[in-house]
Amino acid sequence: MFRISIRLKTIATAVNLLFPKGKWRPLEIFTRKPISEEHAIESLSGRRLKIQVWRKKGAGKNYSSALIIYAPFLSQNDLRLINLADTFARAGFVVVLPWHAEGPYILDLREVNDIVSTVLFLRDNPSLGVEYFGLFGISASNGPVMAAAADPRIRELLSFIISFAGYYRVENVLQFIMTGQYSYKEIKGEIVPDSYTREILNKALDYLDCDEESLLTGPQFEKLRKLLSPSSFLDQLKAECFIIHSTDDPMIPYTESLRLADELKGRVPVYLNLVDVFEHGAYKKIDFRNIRRHYLPNLVEFYKFLSVLLSNWGDRR
Numbered sequence: 001m002f003r004i005s006i007r008l009k010t011i012a013t014a015v016n017l018l019f020p021k022g023k024w025r026p027l028e029i030f031t032r033k034p035i036s037e038e039h040a041i042e043s044l045s046g047r048r049l050k051i052q053v054w055r056k057k058g059a060g061k062n063y064s065s066a067l068i069i070y071a072p073f074l075s076q077n078d079l080r081l082i083n084l085a086d087t088f089a090r091a092g093f094v095v096v097l098p099w100h101a102e103g104p105y106i107l108d109l110r111e112v113n114d115i116v117s118t119v120l121f122l123r124d125n126p127s128l129g130v131e132y133f134g135l136f137g138i139s140a141s142n143g144p145v146m147a148a149a150a151d152p153r154i155r156e157l158l159s160f161i162i163s164f165a166g167y168y169r170v171e172n173v174l175q176f177i178m179t180g181q182y183s184y185k186e187i188k189g190e191i192v193p194d195s196y197t198r199e200i201l202n203k204a205l206d207y208l209d210c211d212e213e214s215l216l217t218g219p220q221f222e223k224l225r226k227l228l229s230p231s232s233f234l235d236q237l238k239a240e241c242f243i244i245h246s247t248d249d250p251m252i253p254y255t256e257s258l259r260l261a262d263e264l265k266g267r268v269p270v271y272l273n274l275v276d277v278f279e280h281g282a283y284k285k286i287d288f289r290n291i292r293r294h295y296l297p298n299l300v301e302f303y304k305f306l307s308v309l310l311s312n313w314g315d316r317r
Contacts, residue, residue, distance in 0.1 A: 009314070010307045013091045018277060018295055018302070019286060020083040027090050032057060034089035043100070043117040045110035051118060052076070052097040053128065054089040056315075064129070065159070065313040066122050067093040069136040070115055070145050072100060080283075084136075092315020094130055096122065109227060111144035112151060119154045134160040134239070134313060139252060139280065140200070142166030143228035150236035158239040160313050163230075165245055165280050167256035168263065170228040174216050177201050182253035194250040194280070230260060240269035242309055246278040273305035 012026035019025060039051040067088050074081050076099065085095045098118045115135065122130045135158065137145030142163050148154065149161050167173050176182050177197045181190045205215065215221055226232045241264055245257035254274060261272040275298045277284055284290045 031090040045113035054095040065132040066130040115148035146230035150233035168259040184255035
């Protein structure tokens with residue numbers, strides 16, 4: 001019965017994640033709506049953080065794994081983020097969303113301290129029932145997430161990391177935004193980067209008061225480039241890594257996740273899933289054509305990927 005329940009839960013979770021809308025989604029049939037609560041903490045960065053926690057009803061020892069989704073550049077009302085939190089909470093995780101009020105959002109050296117502070121808050125509050133800790137990086141936040149995962153203050157506490165639409169080196173992403181070109185091993189391609197990536201880059205250039213070449217190669221930004229590049233921290237990681245990326249991503253090329261997965265092999269357990277559904281988080285239109293050409297062909301491999309995550313770190317009751 002236990003294996004059957006895990007399989008059913010994995011299928012239902014996969015469908016919920018792939019289809020963020022609709023009352024017919026199966027996980028909502030088998031589980032109750034999670035509860036949500038908020039906490040406020042002072043971060044080691046000096047900022048005040050709001051910590052939003054999603055979990056099943058019945059707090060305490062029933063829960064074992066926290067999933068800290070770090071995406072402060074998204075709105076708290078973003079449907080995709082709400083779907084992630086709701087779905088993983090139904091699947092048995094304590095889902096944690098840290099936020100800070102500053103804006104516009106620019107990645108900087110304080111992000112790591114915010115992530116570390118969130119983990120330490122969960123560790124020091126046993127009423128939340130967290131025994132294992134996982135980090136979930138989305139897009140640009142994968143840099144500080146990997147840096148935090150390697151940080152000696154929490155490195156031993158972490159059991160798993162999820163990298164969604166992530167990257168290996170920030171320089172590779174900058175070059176892609178500037179040229180539209182990407183390559184890894186025998187893979188070479190060129191596309192028009194999404195205009196939003198240029199908008200983000202321009203905001204960063206204004207914030208840092210520099211030009212593209214200085215940000216890409218200037219010694220004054222070497223520390224920042226290192227902090228934002230997962231490649232800098234691979235030798236310090238101890239948590240197993242789950243990497244997922246869409247092959248038609250117009251913001252960060254999927255070759256970055258291929259490179260990251262290859263470099264992690266031999267260091268930690270690593271699981272890679274390439275899909276062509278999300279387009280960097282923007283779902284393809286759900287119609288018959290896309291369901292047949294994209295959603296259904298991706299479902300089997302996505303199920304296998306998700307089954308490892310849920311079996312290892314999901315609800316252990």
